[in-house]
Amino acid sequence: MNYTLLTTDELGRYFQRIGFHASAAADLATLQALHRLHPQAIAFENLDSWCGRTPSLATEAVFDKLVVQERGGYCFEQNQLFLRVLRTLGFQVHTLAARVIAPERLLPRTHMVLLVEAADSQWLVDVGFGGMTMTAPLQLHASDSQPTPHEPWQLQAVDAEYVVSALVGNERQAKFSFGLARQIAADYDMANFVVANHPDSRFRHDLIAARPDAGGRHALENTRLSYHRPDLPSQHQNLATPAATLQALQQVFGINTAGIDGLEQRVAKLFAAS
Helix, strand or coil, X not given: CCCCCCCHHHHHHHHHHHCCCCCCCCCHHHHHHHHHHHXXXXXXXXXHHHCCCCCCCCHHHHHHHHHHCCCCECHHHHHHHHHHHHHHHCCEEEEEEEEEECCCCECCCCEEEEXXXXXXXXXXXXXXXXXXXXXXXXXXXXXXXXXXXXXXXXXXXXXXXEEEEEEECCEEEEEEEECCCCCCHHHHHHHHHHHHHCCCCXXXXXXXXXXXXXXXXXXXXXXXXXXXXXXXXXXXXXXXXXXXXXXXXXXXXCCCCCCCCCHHHHHHHHHHHC
């Protein structure tokens, strides 16, 4: 698959979708602005795989879903769209694979991240990491803590890879690691199929949505709705009905749920099971 550039009309629709109204150029200021706005406007969500479908990674399908239909998506969709936006603006962008760090077991490389050239440096870019999606690019060769509009993040070189961690409360938590080997679309097709279909994948079994806003991070896992803010206690709410869950997807996460085949039935099963 060739990651084609966006047309002028498509780029304008994307800017409107995320609320970007400034002049765009292939510079660090634009990269930082887009990285801040994108995850606040386009939520992370797994509704397709949760409803039993493998999300299409065809470029036209991803654009239609995330921009035209006003849905969200997970890493392969989010970062593919962002990749096409950045390349259309003239950025040099490399496609990489990352391994999510889990305490209980070693996971395969099933996360897509980007490496972007800007301001005579290289920057890790990722607008699709679920409940902890970064809201700013991270400078690759800076080992100190790096501020973002939300929590500080850090990149540390470990052997031939980089470990990415975030400061959560007073604890630094490793989130994923990545190497600099370039990936092609077929690599993501395979990982996408595994994530959407493997019997042990949580994207098949759990309803997941996440979106940062200016003050914190909204998160939904099945029927538990949370709001996490820096230096303040998190707020949690157990949604009581299928209607409340659908309303949260629409109003808290900004996801247009109209026409998602099987969603209402799948949400109803959450409450039937409990």
